[in-house]
Amino acid sequence: MxxxxxxxxxxxxxxxxxxxxxxxxxxxxxxxxxxxxxxxxxxxxxxxxxxxxxxxxxxxxxxxxxxxxxxxxxxxxxxxxxxxxxxxxxxxxxxxxxxxxxxxxxxxxxxxxxxxxxxxxxxxxxxxxxxxxxxxxxVSTRACRSLADAAIATTGPHYFDDHDGAHFMGLAAKTDHKRMVMGGDCYNYAMLAMGQLDIVCEANLKLHDYAALIPVVEGAGGMMCDWNGDPLHAASDGRVLALGDPARLEDVVAALACNH
Structure with a gap:
């Protein structure tokens, strides 16, 4: 269609x-x-x-x-x-x-x-x-050989509650966090689609925040999902992941699941 x-x-x-x-x-x-x-x-x-x-x-x-x-x-x-x-x-x-x-x-x-x-x-x-x-x-996303090589972005720490923030920091600690980007909203996802970033991780998003991002990221070779790795849809809980390299999905979900 x-x-x-x-x-x-x-x-x-x-x-x-x-x-x-x-x-x-x-x-x-x-x-x-x-x-x-x-x-x-x-x-x-x-x-x-x-x-x-x-x-x-x-x-x-x-x-x-x-x-x-x-x-x-x-x-x-x-x-x-x-x-x-x-x-x-x-x-x-x-x-x-x-x-x-x-x-x-x-x-x-x-x-x-x-x-x-x-x-x-x-x-x-x-x-x-x-x-x-x-x-x-x-445009297309870029390959990411390991989580340690990944550049991660999020709009800001104040969008996480304490629980989600601890999980985010657990993931960020396993990435190349000296290249972590704070701020950016939807622009981070556009940069990921162009191969400039590897991971975007956010929480408390509403449908209008993430619906448009999914076809853009996935059409560039990346993937978007929730923190469990499940596809995003209108009833998702607002915990959002974007990955430039889908091969890193298991690593990212596992890192998020660790509570630090």
Whole structure:
């Protein structure tokens, strides 16, 4: 099954989000706190509104699940999952390592994913059965001979509770942790898909945080799973692993299982 029309729409959605986000970048716009205390800005909301408008015009039967405006039901068994600014904190700090995330989920499984960095005009696209592209050209993950050689990334220690943080540090201790990357949100997964990182490990992610990442990473030759090594889907628990080299899966899962 091909997704040509859906890919074309995803590209237009990313363009529409860029048009809302870029003019507000580094302008000092204010933010509010949501119920979970995470920040939200005018850029988040305007970009999601623009994307929802396009989806409803083109695929009115599809459901939409967005970070800022919640779930809008559909009748097709398909859901567009949107995170207009993944990495709002980075956006507010003027750091161009946030991204717009767009995914198409069919019966709970992501089949199309797009990561867009609007300021740098960088775009990664992945879809089932197709190689992942970066600005239209195929990219691939890199081989990793051993866990000790692996460069690991995570958005930040404050996203782990004490229990999960101990397991993460157990994994990090077995990697080349002098190259550990902190910060990055979705941008870390894009870098993994391009062969710049080997492992991304996170917890407490929601569907809009990870759905778009899966087709991008897997279409580049990597894999994404939960901390047990099971495939990610709409009901996963938010503990997320991305591996550039799937051969390291057993090593990573075993290292995570050790409680330090």
């Amino acid at each position: 091909t997704f040509d029309a859906e890919i074309a729409l995803a590209q237009r959605l990313a363009d529409a989000a860029r048009a809302e986000i870029v003019p507000l970048f580094r302008t000092g716009i204010g933010s509010e706190r949501k119920e979970d205390r995470s920040p939200v800005t005018e850029a988040d909301r305007a970009a999601e509104v623009a994307m929802r408008r396009l989806i409803k015009a083109e695929f009115p039967r599809d459901a939409v699940h967005g970070e800022e405006f919640g779930a809008e039901p559909g009748t097709s068994g398909r859901t567009w999952v949107l995170d207009p600014v993944d990495g709002t904190t980075a956006f507010m700090a003027g750091r161009p390592i946030f991204g717009t995330l767009i995914a198409l989920v069919v019966e709970g499984w992501p089949v199309l994913g797009l990561i867009d960095q609007p300021v740098l005009q960088e775009r990664w696209l992945g879809a089932t059965g197709q190689p992942t592209t970066f600005n239209g050209k195929p």
